Amino acid sequence: MAVCGFNCGACPFAYLCVPLAVGAVFAWKRYARSPLQKKRFVSQLSFLFITNAAFLVGSTGLIYTYFYCWESPVAAMACPIGILEHASIELNWMLAVYLLGTIALVCMVFGRAACGWACPIGFLQDMLGMRRKIKSEKAQRADQRMRPLKYAILLLIPPVCYVTADMAYTNLCPVGGLTATLPALALDPGGYTLGVYFVPKMLFLGGFFVLIVMLTRGWCRHLCPVGAMMAPFGKVSLLQLTVDMDKCTHCGACKNVCPMDINLPEDHASTECIRCGQCVSYCPAGALHLGFT
């Protein structure tokens, strides 16, 4: 198959090519509505390329400030959760400081913007997300109660990895299943036997897809441990979402378009905000602003 002129047989992401292209066409309708969202689309595409640039720059020691598997065939940087697991298993404090320093440095400036502007998994969710809003109050309460789950997962990773001396999260990670296991199998279908964690990993991957199709940014809201790592910086980062309450008509458009279902405009400094700027783009009164404070 050679639709785009590239050699699909040698491309580890050939199996995602058509779904991504179809998703991009649908998503473009939303992105094209404002210059800010067009910029975000270009940013997400660029980071998808940068993330997979090992064929140009090799494997570096830099750490992604978003979620992506470093075992992906062309991953250029290191997975933050993988680094956290290794730091915990070996009690390597310098590795932990390096990770926290990298996350802190980026998030003090940009907050959780990497989720909205750079993360390939976020990009995938933006394209697959059917803009499913939670309507019933009961479901909304459940959604709010589930949010701390990602912090619990993050906090559990170091002790569990230390005690088991194993990469406990990675063994089951659905993002690894999507971006590393499936591409490896696609590149060399007969070259592997299935490991002990293959079936659970694929089950988690199935659950991951159900979640992100059923709920806009479902992974970011409830389960992403990298998002949990970055979230606390949202309150103090230089890049902030601000509201001019004099202009705000309380029409609810911002709350309606927010992929993270944040209670806007009141909770504009929420740790859940991924700085995607959709509320800014859709506000008819121009009351919201995304900028450096």
Added chain:
Amino acid sequence: MKVWKLVGVLIALVVLAGGSLNAYVTSQRLNESTCLGCLALNPRGAPFTDFWSAYPDSYGSREGKEVQHPSWVTGEVNNGSVVMLFFWYHGCQPCKQQWDDMKKRGLVEGSEEDGRMTPPYAQNVTLITIDVVNSDRTDARTVYAQPGREEFTPITVVVTGDQGNLYWYAFQGPADGVGGRPSVQELIDIIEMAIQVREG
């Protein structure tokens, strides 16, 4: 007082930067080592039929070419020992699985860092465990891994010799008896055959 505080902060920053540089190298080495546990996949191996003197056909473009064993391997073999190499790293689930299985079967003892052969084998076999993230012998895996799979860990290599000739066998992934990889019992048999070759 303020100057001393600034100096203190500067020293802390230098230490942090130095540490980060060290951590960067560690991070890069981890990134370069494919974690088969992460993939939940294990590479197929070439089933053991006999020891190889050159690269076998499973090594693709290297087939038939002479193997450039590291000098620290040839040195041990020339001193009369069979050499078993075990490439591993912390957090590598298949490495841990294989090490634990080898311990249970009485082939090795201790931990991966300071592992050694058990008394029945220690006299004839030298075990060299190589932490691919921290060891300066990491590059040796490019000699023994299949082309394009240099980053896959664990790698187990058995090297023996006879009258100046070196023979070897290697596989990647855990010794679980699946996909052409030997089981630990088969690995023990291979090591015993290597000792017989060594003894002529």
